[in-house]
Amino acid sequence: MTTPLIEAIRNQAVHIVLPKGDEGETISLDAIATIAREHAIPGYIVEAEALRNDVYPTRYLRNMDGITKNDQIRLLESSIAQVGLGGLGGSLLEIFIRTGIGRIRTADDDDFEETNLNRQALSTLGNIDCPKSEAALERGSLVNSSMKIEAWNQYLKQPNFQDFLTGCDVVVDALGGLETRLAVQQAAAKANIPLVTGALAGWTGYVGVVMPGQSGPADIMGHDNAVEEILGCPAAAVTFIASVMATETIKILTGNHSTLAGNMFVIDLKSLTFDTVSI
Protein backbone atom coordinates (compact mmCIF):
# COMPACT_ATOMS: atom_id res chain seq x y z
CA MET A 1 0.00 0.00 0.00
CA THR A 2 1.33 3.42 -0.92
CA THR A 3 0.92 5.88 1.93
CA PRO A 4 1.42 9.66 1.65
CA LEU A 5 4.79 9.15 3.40
CA ILE A 6 5.97 6.54 0.88
CA GLU A 7 4.75 8.72 -1.97
CA ALA A 8 6.71 11.69 -0.64
CA ILE A 9 9.83 9.52 -0.30
CA ARG A 10 9.47 8.17 -3.85
CA ASN A 11 8.96 11.69 -5.23
CA GLN A 12 12.27 12.77 -3.71
CA ALA A 13 14.25 9.61 -4.58
CA VAL A 14 17.23 10.00 -6.90
CA HIS A 15 18.40 7.17 -9.15
CA ILE A 16 22.18 6.67 -8.94
CA VAL A 17 24.94 4.11 -9.40
CA LEU A 18 25.52 2.73 -5.90
CA PRO A 19 29.00 2.20 -4.40
CA LYS A 20 29.01 -1.49 -5.38
CA GLY A 21 28.28 -0.69 -9.03
CA ASP A 22 24.60 -1.60 -9.20
CA GLU A 23 21.90 1.03 -9.57
CA GLY A 24 19.47 2.16 -6.90
CA GLU A 25 17.48 4.94 -5.30
CA THR A 26 18.81 7.37 -2.71
CA ILE A 27 17.34 10.25 -0.77
CA SER A 28 19.19 13.34 0.42
CA LEU A 29 19.47 14.93 3.87
CA ASP A 30 17.38 17.90 2.77
CA ALA A 31 14.63 15.70 1.37
CA ILE A 32 14.48 13.65 4.60
CA ALA A 33 14.30 16.84 6.68
CA THR A 34 11.56 18.32 4.48
CA ILE A 35 9.44 15.16 4.54
CA ALA A 36 9.90 14.84 8.32
CA ARG A 37 8.74 18.42 8.80
CA GLU A 38 5.78 18.12 6.45
CA HIS A 39 4.60 14.89 8.08
CA ALA A 40 5.40 16.08 11.61
CA ILE A 41 7.47 12.96 12.36
CA PRO A 42 11.14 12.48 13.34
CA GLY A 43 13.64 12.06 10.53
CA TYR A 44 14.66 8.56 11.65
CA ILE A 45 11.12 7.32 10.93
CA VAL A 46 11.30 8.76 7.41
CA GLU A 47 14.72 7.13 6.92
CA ALA A 48 13.50 3.71 8.11
CA GLU A 49 10.47 3.91 5.81
CA ALA A 50 12.69 4.96 2.91
CA LEU A 51 14.93 1.91 3.46
CA ARG A 52 11.90 -0.37 3.63
CA ASN A 53 11.06 0.89 0.15
CA ASP A 54 14.63 0.40 -1.10
CA VAL A 55 15.45 4.09 -1.05
CA TYR A 56 18.79 4.57 0.71
CA PRO A 57 19.37 7.76 2.71
CA THR A 58 22.67 9.14 1.36
CA ARG A 59 24.02 9.59 4.87
CA TYR A 60 23.98 5.79 5.43
CA LEU A 61 25.08 4.75 1.94
CA ARG A 62 28.62 3.90 3.07
CA ASN A 63 27.35 1.64 5.85
CA MET A 64 26.46 -1.08 3.33
CA ASP A 65 27.25 -4.07 3.55
CA GLY A 66 28.87 -3.65 6.95
CA ILE A 67 25.48 -2.55 8.21
CA THR A 68 22.92 -4.06 5.84
CA LYS A 69 19.63 -2.43 4.90
CA ASN A 70 17.70 -4.48 7.43
CA ASP A 71 20.34 -3.79 10.10
CA GLN A 72 20.07 -0.07 9.38
CA ILE A 73 16.27 -0.16 9.72
CA ARG A 74 16.63 -1.93 13.07
CA LEU A 75 19.17 0.64 14.28
CA LEU A 76 16.98 3.55 13.24
CA GLU A 77 14.08 2.01 15.14
CA SER A 78 16.20 1.28 18.21
CA SER A 79 16.54 3.13 21.47
CA ILE A 80 19.57 3.07 23.72
CA ALA A 81 20.25 4.45 27.19
CA GLN A 82 23.83 5.66 27.66
CA VAL A 83 25.08 6.59 31.12
CA GLY A 84 27.98 9.06 30.99
CA LEU A 85 29.11 11.70 28.49
CA GLY A 86 32.81 11.87 29.33
CA GLY A 87 35.66 10.12 27.51
CA LEU A 88 33.96 6.86 26.54
CA GLY A 89 30.57 8.58 26.42
CA GLY A 90 31.65 11.33 24.03
CA SER A 91 33.29 8.90 21.59
CA LEU A 92 30.35 6.50 21.83
CA LEU A 93 27.84 9.26 21.16
CA GLU A 94 29.79 10.32 18.09
CA ILE A 95 29.71 6.74 16.74
CA PHE A 96 26.04 6.21 17.57
CA ILE A 97 24.81 9.43 15.96
CA ARG A 98 26.81 8.76 12.80
CA THR A 99 25.73 5.10 12.70
CA GLY A 100 22.09 6.13 12.80
CA ILE A 101 20.56 4.85 16.01
CA GLY A 102 17.14 6.46 16.17
CA ARG A 103 16.83 7.38 19.82
CA ILE A 104 19.54 7.93 22.40
CA ARG A 105 18.88 8.87 26.00
CA THR A 106 21.98 9.97 27.89
CA ALA A 107 22.72 11.29 31.36
CA ASP A 108 25.62 13.17 32.93
CA ASP A 109 25.53 15.93 35.53
CA ASP A 110 29.10 17.14 35.03
CA ASP A 111 30.39 20.32 33.41
CA PHE A 112 33.50 20.14 31.22
CA GLU A 113 36.87 21.03 32.74
CA GLU A 114 40.24 21.66 31.16
CA THR A 115 41.48 18.18 32.14
CA ASN A 116 38.77 16.63 29.93
CA LEU A 117 40.28 18.02 26.72
CA ASN A 118 42.87 15.22 26.41
CA ARG A 119 40.21 12.65 25.55
CA GLN A 120 36.59 13.74 25.77
CA ALA A 121 35.28 14.15 22.23
CA LEU A 122 32.47 16.52 23.25
CA SER A 123 34.78 18.94 25.08
CA THR A 124 36.07 22.00 23.25
CA LEU A 125 37.84 25.24 24.10
CA GLY A 126 34.44 26.89 23.95
CA ASN A 127 32.49 24.73 26.42
CA ILE A 128 34.71 24.52 29.53
CA ASP A 129 32.46 24.92 32.62
CA CYS A 130 29.41 24.11 30.46
CA PRO A 131 27.19 21.01 30.97
CA LYS A 132 28.18 17.87 29.11
CA SER A 133 24.50 17.18 28.48
CA GLU A 134 24.17 20.42 26.47
CA ALA A 135 27.23 19.51 24.38
CA ALA A 136 25.61 16.16 23.58
CA LEU A 137 22.46 17.83 22.27
CA GLU A 138 24.51 20.31 20.27
CA ARG A 139 26.65 17.56 18.73
CA GLY A 140 23.54 15.63 17.77
CA SER A 141 22.01 18.61 16.01
CA LEU A 142 25.28 19.32 14.18
CA VAL A 143 25.82 15.77 12.91
CA ASN A 144 22.46 14.01 12.64
CA SER A 145 19.22 15.94 13.08
CA SER A 146 17.12 12.89 12.11
CA MET A 147 17.69 11.19 15.42
CA LYS A 148 16.21 12.00 18.80
CA ILE A 149 18.65 12.71 21.64
CA GLU A 150 17.57 13.19 25.23
CA ALA A 151 20.31 14.43 27.55
CA TRP A 152 19.54 14.39 31.26
CA ASN A 153 21.70 16.80 33.24
CA GLN A 154 21.63 14.64 36.35
CA TYR A 155 23.56 12.04 38.28
CA LEU A 156 21.55 8.86 38.00
CA LYS A 157 20.64 7.16 41.23
CA GLN A 158 17.95 4.79 42.30
CA PRO A 159 15.00 5.18 41.80
CA ASN A 160 15.35 7.21 38.60
CA PHE A 161 17.24 4.43 36.78
CA GLN A 162 13.88 2.87 36.00
CA ASP A 163 12.62 5.98 34.17
CA PHE A 164 15.95 6.34 32.41
CA LEU A 165 15.88 2.79 31.07
CA THR A 166 12.21 2.69 30.09
CA GLY A 167 11.72 1.74 26.45
CA CYS A 168 15.42 1.16 25.76
CA ASP A 169 16.83 -1.86 23.94
CA VAL A 170 20.41 -1.69 25.26
CA VAL A 171 22.04 0.05 28.21
CA VAL A 172 25.53 1.46 27.63
CA ASP A 173 27.71 2.03 30.70
CA ALA A 174 30.10 4.84 29.75
CA LEU A 175 30.79 5.95 33.30
CA GLY A 176 34.10 7.12 34.64
CA GLY A 177 35.13 5.39 37.87
CA LEU A 178 33.68 2.31 39.54
CA GLU A 179 31.30 3.85 42.08
CA THR A 180 28.02 3.56 40.14
CA ARG A 181 28.75 0.80 37.63
CA LEU A 182 27.30 -2.05 39.69
CA ALA A 183 24.09 -0.05 40.24
CA VAL A 184 23.77 0.44 36.46
CA GLN A 185 24.36 -3.27 35.86
CA GLN A 186 21.73 -4.21 38.44
CA ALA A 187 19.22 -1.69 37.04
CA ALA A 188 19.72 -3.10 33.52
CA ALA A 189 19.22 -6.65 34.82
CA LYS A 190 16.06 -5.61 36.67
CA ALA A 191 14.70 -4.00 33.49
CA ASN A 192 15.70 -7.15 31.54
CA ILE A 193 17.89 -5.15 29.13
CA PRO A 194 21.39 -6.16 27.92
CA LEU A 195 24.27 -4.01 29.15
CA VAL A 196 27.42 -3.05 27.29
CA THR A 197 30.18 -1.86 29.60
CA GLY A 198 33.80 -0.83 29.28
CA ALA A 199 36.60 0.89 31.18
CA LEU A 200 40.29 1.61 30.93
CA ALA A 201 43.40 2.82 32.71
CA GLY A 202 46.41 3.87 30.69
CA TRP A 203 46.74 1.50 27.72
CA THR A 204 44.80 -1.30 29.40
CA GLY A 205 41.06 -1.80 29.43
CA TYR A 206 38.14 -4.12 28.95
CA VAL A 207 34.74 -4.39 27.35
CA GLY A 208 31.96 -6.63 28.61
CA VAL A 209 28.47 -7.57 27.50
CA VAL A 210 26.19 -8.53 30.36
CA MET A 211 22.88 -10.21 29.57
CA PRO A 212 20.19 -9.88 32.26
CA GLY A 213 21.02 -12.09 35.22
CA GLN A 214 24.64 -12.69 34.26
CA SER A 215 27.50 -11.45 36.37
CA GLY A 216 29.63 -8.76 34.78
CA PRO A 217 32.81 -6.74 35.20
CA ALA A 218 31.16 -4.56 37.87
CA ASP A 219 30.87 -7.64 40.12
CA ILE A 220 34.62 -8.17 39.80
CA MET A 221 36.07 -4.66 39.87
CA GLY A 222 34.50 -3.43 43.15
CA HIS A 223 33.57 0.15 44.06
CA ASP A 224 36.83 1.61 45.29
CA ASN A 225 39.47 3.73 43.68
CA ALA A 226 40.94 2.17 40.58
CA VAL A 227 44.26 2.46 38.81
CA GLU A 228 43.13 5.06 36.24
CA GLU A 229 43.89 7.53 39.01
CA ILE A 230 47.55 6.61 38.49
CA LEU A 231 47.67 5.75 34.78
CA GLY A 232 45.13 8.23 33.42
CA CYS A 233 43.06 7.82 30.28
CA PRO A 234 44.79 8.60 26.96
CA ALA A 235 42.56 9.46 24.00
CA ALA A 236 43.79 6.60 21.80
CA ALA A 237 42.86 4.02 24.44
CA VAL A 238 39.52 5.72 25.17
CA THR A 239 38.45 5.70 21.52
CA PHE A 240 39.58 2.08 21.07
CA ILE A 241 37.49 0.86 24.01
CA ALA A 242 34.54 3.03 22.90
CA SER A 243 34.78 1.56 19.42
CA VAL A 244 34.58 -2.02 20.71
CA MET A 245 31.66 -1.06 22.98
CA ALA A 246 29.82 0.57 20.07
CA THR A 247 30.37 -2.48 17.86
CA GLU A 248 28.90 -4.82 20.49
CA THR A 249 25.94 -2.45 20.97
CA ILE A 250 25.27 -2.49 17.22
CA LYS A 251 25.48 -6.31 17.16
CA ILE A 252 22.90 -6.60 19.93
CA LEU A 253 20.54 -4.04 18.36
CA THR A 254 20.68 -5.76 14.97
CA GLY A 255 20.05 -9.21 16.41
CA ASN A 256 23.53 -10.44 15.66
CA HIS A 257 25.32 -12.60 18.18
CA SER A 258 27.58 -10.77 20.62
CA THR A 259 30.55 -13.01 21.21
CA LEU A 260 31.22 -11.04 24.39
CA ALA A 261 28.02 -12.08 26.20
CA GLY A 262 29.23 -13.49 29.52
CA ASN A 263 32.81 -12.57 28.70
CA MET A 264 35.25 -9.75 29.21
CA PHE A 265 37.40 -8.64 26.30
CA VAL A 266 40.68 -7.68 27.96
CA ILE A 267 42.75 -5.24 25.97
CA ASP A 268 46.38 -4.22 26.35
CA LEU A 269 47.34 -1.74 23.66
CA LYS A 270 50.96 -1.44 24.76
CA SER A 271 51.72 -5.11 24.03
CA LEU A 272 48.84 -5.25 21.51
CA THR A 273 47.39 -8.36 23.11
CA PHE A 274 43.72 -9.25 23.53
CA ASP A 275 42.14 -11.91 25.73
CA THR A 276 38.51 -12.99 25.85
CA VAL A 277 37.95 -14.12 29.43
CA SER A 278 34.83 -16.03 30.46
CA ILE A 279 33.49 -14.74 33.74
Next chain:
Amino acid sequence: MGIEIKCFATLAQFLPPNGDDYPIDQGETIKSLLAKLGIPEKEVALFFINSARAYLESDIKNGDRIGLFPAVGGG
Protein backbone atom coordinates in the same frame (compact mmCIF):
# COMPACT_ATOMS: atom_id res chain seq x y z
CA MET B 1 58.08 -25.62 30.39
CA GLY B 2 56.73 -23.27 33.06
CA ILE B 3 53.81 -20.84 32.93
CA GLU B 4 53.25 -17.58 31.08
CA ILE B 5 52.35 -14.61 33.26
CA LYS B 6 50.67 -11.43 32.09
CA CYS B 7 50.48 -8.51 34.53
CA PHE B 8 48.20 -5.69 33.39
CA ALA B 9 48.35 -1.93 33.99
CA THR B 10 49.94 -1.04 37.36
CA LEU B 11 50.76 -4.71 37.99
CA ALA B 12 53.27 -4.70 35.09
CA GLN B 13 55.96 -3.62 37.57
CA PHE B 14 55.73 -7.05 39.24
CA LEU B 15 56.28 -9.07 36.07
CA PRO B 16 59.47 -11.15 36.46
CA PRO B 17 62.03 -11.13 33.59
CA ASN B 18 61.19 -14.79 32.88
CA GLY B 19 57.43 -14.12 32.90
CA ASP B 20 56.96 -15.88 29.56
CA ASP B 21 58.34 -19.15 30.97
CA TYR B 22 58.10 -18.96 34.75
CA PRO B 23 58.84 -22.11 36.78
CA ILE B 24 56.24 -23.26 39.30
CA ASP B 25 56.27 -25.56 42.28
CA GLN B 26 54.08 -28.57 42.91
CA GLY B 27 50.68 -27.47 44.24
CA GLU B 28 51.09 -23.93 42.96
CA THR B 29 47.99 -21.75 43.22
CA ILE B 30 47.23 -18.17 42.26
CA LYS B 31 47.66 -17.28 45.94
CA SER B 32 51.14 -18.81 46.20
CA LEU B 33 52.16 -17.29 42.87
CA LEU B 34 51.15 -13.79 44.04
CA ALA B 35 53.25 -14.27 47.16
CA LYS B 36 56.26 -15.31 45.08
CA LEU B 37 55.88 -12.29 42.80
CA GLY B 38 55.38 -9.92 45.74
CA ILE B 39 51.96 -8.77 44.49
CA PRO B 40 49.53 -7.78 47.29
CA GLU B 41 46.33 -9.81 46.85
CA LYS B 42 44.14 -6.74 47.25
CA GLU B 43 45.73 -5.13 44.21
CA VAL B 44 44.38 -7.79 41.85
CA ALA B 45 40.70 -7.64 40.87
CA LEU B 46 40.59 -10.29 38.15
CA PHE B 47 42.64 -13.47 37.84
CA PHE B 48 42.39 -15.61 34.78
CA ILE B 49 43.91 -18.90 33.72
CA ASN B 50 43.79 -19.78 30.02
CA SER B 51 40.98 -17.30 29.33
CA ALA B 52 38.73 -18.40 32.19
CA ARG B 53 38.18 -16.44 35.40
CA ALA B 54 40.14 -17.92 38.29
CA TYR B 55 40.34 -17.41 42.07
CA LEU B 56 43.04 -17.24 44.73
CA GLU B 57 42.77 -20.96 45.43
CA SER B 58 42.78 -22.00 41.76
CA ASP B 59 45.50 -24.53 40.87
CA ILE B 60 48.16 -23.67 38.31
CA LYS B 61 49.86 -26.24 36.10
CA ASN B 62 52.73 -26.04 33.64
CA GLY B 63 51.78 -24.54 30.31
CA ASP B 64 49.06 -22.31 31.82
CA ARG B 65 48.71 -18.69 30.82
CA ILE B 66 47.97 -16.54 33.85
CA GLY B 67 46.46 -13.05 33.70
CA LEU B 68 46.52 -10.64 36.67
CA PHE B 69 44.36 -7.55 36.25
CA PRO B 70 43.84 -4.70 38.75
CA ALA B 71 40.64 -2.71 39.41
CA VAL B 72 40.13 -0.56 36.33
CA GLY B 73 37.19 1.81 35.94
CA GLY B 74 38.28 4.85 33.95
CA GLY B 75 36.39 6.37 31.10
